[in-house]
Amino acid sequence: MNQPAQQQEFPGSEQEMTPKPDHGEESYRGSGRLEGKFAVITGADSGIGKAVAIAYAREGADVLVSYLDEHEDAKETCRLVEEAGRRAVAVSGDLADPAHCREVIRRAVEEFGRIDVLVSNAAFQMDHPTLEEVPDEEWDRTLAVNLSAFFHLVKAALPHMHEGASIIGSSSVNSDMPSPTLIPYAATKAGIANMTASMAQSLAERGIRANSVAPGPVWTPLIPSTMPPEKVESFGEQVPMGRPGQPAELAPVYVLLASDEGSYISGARIAVTGGKPIL
Template identity: 45%
Template structure:
C-alpha cells in the first residue's frame, strides 16, 4: 500500500537542543484565552434533565458564563421553576421545556423549540437519567430494561440526531455517563449498561463529527448528591452514600458543573472523544 504523505501544517524547521521558542515559526500560543461576557457568551445551550441535580448546576453555571439556556425536564415543575428563577437571578435567559425524552418525537420537538426561540443551537448537554436498584438480573423486567435505555441512552441518541443539523463549527456536545460505566454496579446492571453505551456513543460520534468542527465529550461523575439518589435507595444507603470513595463523601452538583463548562467552551478546543472523571478520587483508568 502506498504511504500517504502527511500534510505539512507548518514550515519545516530544526534547532539545536533545547530549542528557542521565540525563534519557532509560527510561535506557540501561550497567552491565556479571554472571554468577554463569559466563556459561553452569545451561545445557546440545551440541557436535558436540567431541573435539578447536576443539570441544574450546569444550567446555572452556563447562564453565569453568558449562555442562553433551555432545559428539558420530565414533570418536576417546582424544581424546574426554581432553576429558571436562579438563572434569571444571575441575569440569564431560560426556557423550560416539559417533555418525556424517552419518546423520539419529544426529543425532536425539544430541539426545534429551542432553535425557534433562540435562533440556533451551540451546545447540547445530554444529561437526563433514571435508575432502579435490583439485586438480581432476574428481577430486572423487560419493561424496566427498556425504560432505562429509552431514558438514559435513546434520548441521547435522538436529541443528538435532531440537534446535529443545527450545530455549526465550534459547537459542542457533552454527554453524562458515569463511573459505573467503568467499574460496573452489581445492583444497577441496566443503568451501568446504558452508561457504557454512552461512552461508546461519545467516542464514535466524536470521530464522526470531528471534520465538521463539532466536539463531543462526556463527564463520568462518581457519587453525587442529587434527587436521583433519594429516589433510588433506602434510608441506610442514602445516609452513607458516597462514603466508599477515597474522599469519603458524595460530590455536590456545583463541583461537577465546571467540567461541563470546560468541555462546552473553547478552553477544551483540543479535546474531543474524551471523558472527565469527577468522582472523589476513584481511579478507573478510563
C-alpha cells in the same frame, strides 16, 4: 457530609432532600466563558443538570431547561438562569419518547436559532439486588431515557450545530466499574461513553466536539428516589474522599467542555469521582 436515611418517590425533588444539594447558587462566579452561546440541558430541573444550567447562565449562555415533570424544581432553575441575566426556556416531557426529543430541539431552535451546546444529562435508574428483579419494562425505559434519548437529541440537533459546537454526555463511573445492583443503568452509561467517542471521530471534520463526563457518587434527587434508605445513608462513603460530590463540583468540567477554551478536547471521558479512578 452525612446524609440521613431517606426515600422519595421517583423522580424525587431537591426540596425534600436532607441536606439540600449545593448547585452553586451562592458560590459559582462566571467570567464570560460562554458569552453568546445557546445551550440545551436535559435533566436541568435538579442535580448536575441544574448546577450546569446555573454555571452556563453565569458564563453568558441562554439555556433550555428540559425536564420530566418536576415543575417546581424547574421553575427554580429558570429563575436562577434569568437572575443571571440570561434567557431560560423550560420544556417538560418524557425523553423516552423520540418525538419529545425532537420537540426539545425544535423549541431550542425556535427560541435561539441554533444550538451551540447540547448536554444530554437526564437519567433513570433503579437499584435491584438481582438481575431477575429488573422488570422488562424498566430495562426498556432505562435504555430509552439514558441512551436512546441521547441518540435522538443529537440526531435532531446536528443540523442546527455549527463549527465550534459541543456535545456533552453524562456518563458515570459505572461505565467501566459497574455496580451489580444497577445493571441497566451501568450499561447505558457505558453506551454514552462509547457514543461520544464515536461521535468525536465522525464529527471532527465539521468542527463539532463530543465528550462525556463520568461522575462518581453525587448527591441528587436520583439517589433517595431510586435507592433503599440504608444505601442512601452510606452513599459516597466508598470513594477515597469519603463523601458524595455536590452538583456544584461537577459544573466546572461541563463549562470547560462547552467553552472555546476546550477547542482541542474531543473524545474524552472526564472523571469527577472523589478520587476513584476510571479505566
